[in-house]
Amino acid sequence: MLSELSIGQIAQRTGLAVSAIRYYEAQGLVRAERNAGGQRRFARATLRRISFVIAAQKFGFSIARIRELLDGLPDNRTPTPEDWAQIATDFRIELDARIAALESLRDNLDGCIGCGCLSMKKCKLYNPGDEASREGSGPRVLRGL
Amino acid sequence: MLSELSIGQIAQRTGLAVSAIRYYEAQGLVRAERNAGGQRRFARATLRRISFVIAAQKFGFSIARIRELLDGLPDNRTPTPEDWAQIATDFRIELDARIAALESLRDNLDGCIGCGCLSMKKCKLYNPGDEASREGSGPRVLRGL
């Protein structure tokens, strides 16, 4: 049972493309040692890290935020279940907030579209603490989630 | 009370940038007539359309999907509350599905991370009907939402 995995093995086990894993390394989501030939060798614990990344992405978390969450894990040793449970707690809190926000948006929608009004002035859907905007270029969706 | 609005007025009332409204027109989300000088003039009903677009985007719907939903509205006359209620129904169904998907993902997470396993093989989080991938370039997040 080899303790270090090549990038191809990581790709196969996680279902990600090799290029995505290199990208994640460049983004600081995972780390890799190099063997004599300069090839990446990943610790097995990397599989869990990547699993977490995949799950978090499904919930709409950005790479940047995921990196912050992962920073809660120890760097010097393999994370224990307790380490994971700790970051899962932070994660879970944000997750619940996101789901709650969506549900609240849905309820507003019911009140708004259900009555056929959908009016800018009356409807809560369009104003409520709209943190939605970020200055500058690029996509701005999902910012207020 | 003018029945046609300029792009600036639309921008002011919706809170969007003028450029975003032009973009939405280019994407077929809204239509505009032109006045003698070639400037856009929008029907008042456009405000509701844009309101819908904004709301739908908050829920994570893509421009393409929003366009499809809006195609359910009549093009030849101002949509009635009943027209809106019809597309709101379709919208609501997808919305509920999305929220349910997130909740189910969260529950999986509880079972997975809560116990510290987070393993590729055992965990439902990483496989369940993974429609997540689209071939080719570009971001592939939120596809399985």
Place this chain on the structure above:
DNA sequence: GTAATTGTTAAACCTAACTTTAGGTCAAGG
């Protein structure tokens, strides 16, 4: 009448999250 405001287009730029390409290197098998 003229200045300021608002509008027009086309094309380039931007961000996130990756993939693709080009041009090599490394290790194993025959």
Place this chain on the structure above:
DNA sequence: CCTTGACCTAAAGTTAGGTTTAACAATTAC
């Protein structure tokens, strides 16, 4: 020795959803 397959890097390309810029026309306000 040579080929095959997995790996390497750096740089460019891609998609979505817009913004920014440049150069110019139309409206509005005084």
